[in-house]
Amino acid sequence: MIDDRLLPLEGLDNARDIGGLPLRDGGRTRHGVLLRTAxxxxxxxxxxxxxxxxxxxGLRTVIDLRTPEEIEQHGRFVHDGVERLELTLIGSSRDALPEGVEITILDMYRGYLADHPQNVVTAVRTLAAPDAGPALVHCAAGKDRTGTVVALVLDAVGVERDAVVADYALSALHIEAMFKRWTTAAGVPMPDPATLDRHRPRAENMEKLLGWLDETHDGAVGWLRAHGLTADELERLRQRLTEPA
Structure with a gap:
């Protein structure tokens, strides 16, 4: 169900189509509408x-979730006819931490939603626009910030919970390839196996985030509605991203 969505691109890692995921009420997500990548x-x-x-x-929109500093350092995808939105998710919750304090992955993901809720909503609203074309959402590695936004989208359109989590966790398969590409380009050694392992997404982290959303907002739909997404926009999002059985 999952592996056949991977895109065999030569210079782009962790790239896959969100199509083909099962819906809770039957049907699947559409292919050719949304890509998630590094x-x-x-x-x-x-x-x-x-x-x-x-x-x-047929890419028409790129949603870039990196910080301005990351964008300037590592470059942008620019092409005629492709709109770009730069919507950082990293902000004050990380800056306010006392020195030496480590946060959990759940804290980090909740921080994205707390620091820049309107950027999250803008990303989702862009995908739901009546004239929206095929889109790509990415951050640096396509696993944490991208994973959070894509999980909200998938949960909001009715994808089965296990499939939402599995899509998130699939990025773990690409950690070594991404670091190999980055370190080779920079001329530095690969991280040790323990360091690589710390970067691998784990299913339980997304399960915790979705569980927190269930407890605090009655799921992704509730969080998005609480932060300004309309019922009409949610319906358009479902129509664009899903197809009936």
Whole structure:
């Protein structure tokens, strides 16, 4: 169900289509509507990768969840006819931590939603727009910030909970390849196995985030509605991203 959504791009890691996921009430998510990836920066993409994204997939919108500093350091995907939105998710909750205090993954994910709720809503609203075309959402590795936003979207349109979690956890398979690409380009050694393992998404972290949303907002729909997404926008999102059985 999951592996056949991976995209075999030469210079872009952790890339997959959100299509084909089962819905709680029957049906599936649509293929060819939304991709999630690591940073599609120009330093790694091949001409064939760009052709696939723009011509084959028909990419019209890129939602970039990185910080301005990351964007300036690692570059942007820029192409005629493709709109870009830069919607950082990292903010004051991380800056306010006392020095030396470590946060949990759940704290980090809740921090994205607390620091920039309107950026999250803008990302989802963009996907639900009446004239929206095929879109790509990414951060640096496509696993944490991207994983949080995509999980909200999938839960909001009615994807089975196990499938939402499995889609998030699939990024763990790509950690070594991403670090190999980055360290080779930078001319530095690969991290040790323990460090790599700390970067792997684990299903229980997304289960905790979704459980927290259930407890505090009656799920992703409740959180999105509480922060300004309308019922009409949610319905358009479902229509764009899902198809009946």
């Amino acid at each position: 940073n599609p920066g120009p330093q790694f993409l091949t001409p064939r990768d760009v052709e696939f994204l723009v011509e084959d997939f």
